[in-house]
Amino acid sequence: MIVDSIKHGSLYYSLGTRIEKALKYLEQTDFSKLEPGRYDIAGDEIYAMIQDYEPLSQEQKRWEAHRRYIDVQFIASGAEMMGYAGIESLRVTEDYDESKDITWLEGEGSFIKARAGTFVILYPHDAHMPGTSDGAPGQVRKVVVKILTRTAS
Template sequence: MIIDFIENSARYEGLHPSFKIAFDRLKQQDKAALDGWVDEENGVKMFGFKGESKTKEKALETFECHDKNIDIQFCISGKEGFLWKPRANCSIANGDYNTEKDVRFFNDAPDTYFELQANQFVIFFPEDVHAPMIGDAELNKIVVKVLI
């Protein structure tokens, strides 16, 4: 997991061949206009979300990780909370892996809680189990899926 501000994204572009594309799209995107999925080239697609946040308890119902994609989650405005735990320390599966949606869920207790503020991003690799969308106000965010 990596947390930083969008202005520092160049530091991470060498970690994956499509990260530069993903970060360039985030910087250039009309963030207010993005609503729903936008398919992109080179294994990068974006999803704009504006809506209600969740409690920590509700977010834990979808404590998730991915096998085929890396998530870059970007906070446009306000704050967004996340729960996190290393996948290697998770042992209580919540259903089977969904190949179509590239998601698996766990019922383990998280190790960490953190918040993003406006213009911050978090990168979740397959080894990062996470529960996003925690807060007490409306969320305004973008999720970028980068195919591994």
């Protein structure tokens, strides 16, 4: 897992051309002018999903992990707590759903506060619990860029 400000996005271009494309998209797009939904960057290899929501309590959320896609989660506005843990430290509660590229898990992890301008890169071994409330009311606009892993392409 990598956490940083989008102001430093160019430092991570060397992680690969797909990560570079995702970060440039986040750096160059005014998300206040776009509606929630899916936006293709490079078809199914790289695409973005814009989401608006009110974060939920930790008790209302579940741990998740993906196999086929890397997530680059970007907070365009608002703030949330985001949980993270290595998948090996959690217990599977629902087997991998290939059609949705998701495994649901339970257990303990750590949390960071992600504010507007923060991006988080989550690899397949990084379980995460996004959209968790920091205790303060407020809407979040998040952009999740999905990057097909090289092993899945």
